[in-house]
Amino acid sequence: xxxxxxxxxxxxxRNPTIKKFLETGGMPPEGVQMLSRYxxxxxxxxxxxxxxxxxxxLADWALDWNGLIDIKITAxxxxxxxxxxxxxxxxxxxxx
Numbered sequence: 577x578x579x580x581x582x583x584x585x586x587x588x589x590r591n592p593t594i595k596k597f598l599e600t601g602g603m604p605p606e607g608v609q610m611l612s613r614y615x616x617x618x619x620x621x622x623x624x625x626x627x628x629x630x631x632x633x634l635a636d637w638a639l640d641w642n643g644l645i646d647i648k649i650t651a652x653x654x655x656x657x658x659x660x661x662x663x664x665x666x667x668x669x670x671x672x
Contacts, residue, residue, distance in 0.1 A: 577627070578611075578652045579618045579634060583620035585645040602641075607633035621645070625652075 585593050596602075604610050607630040615622035628634050638647045665671065 577629060578654065579624050579626050579628065580650045580652055581626055581634070581646075582606065582621065582623040582648045582650070583641070583645040589644050596641075596644065598612065604637045605633050605640075608637055 602613075604624075604626060608626050608628040611625045612628055613622065613624040626634065634649060638649060641647060
């Protein structure tokens with residue numbers, strides 16, 4: 577499954593968060609593949625797009641950071657997947 581792992585942090589947590597990121601690279605644990613990661617220009621947070629079938633590994637990654645940053649994990653899907661769900665409903669008239 578695909579997930580976004582979004583994060584924000586307070587200005588007070590900025591320096592410790594930067595230090596930990598530079599020390600560790602912020603890489604996910606085994607079982608989670610990070611597909612991309614983006615950082616807000618203002619330094620207030622960002623998000624990563626990840627793929628995993630192991631929710632425990634994703635939770636473990638969040639636990640590594642949640643003392644410094646606020647994290648929100650959201651399951652997501654790509655256009656092809658949602659299109660496959662919407663097309664039969666559209667054909668059945670669900671959106672008329």
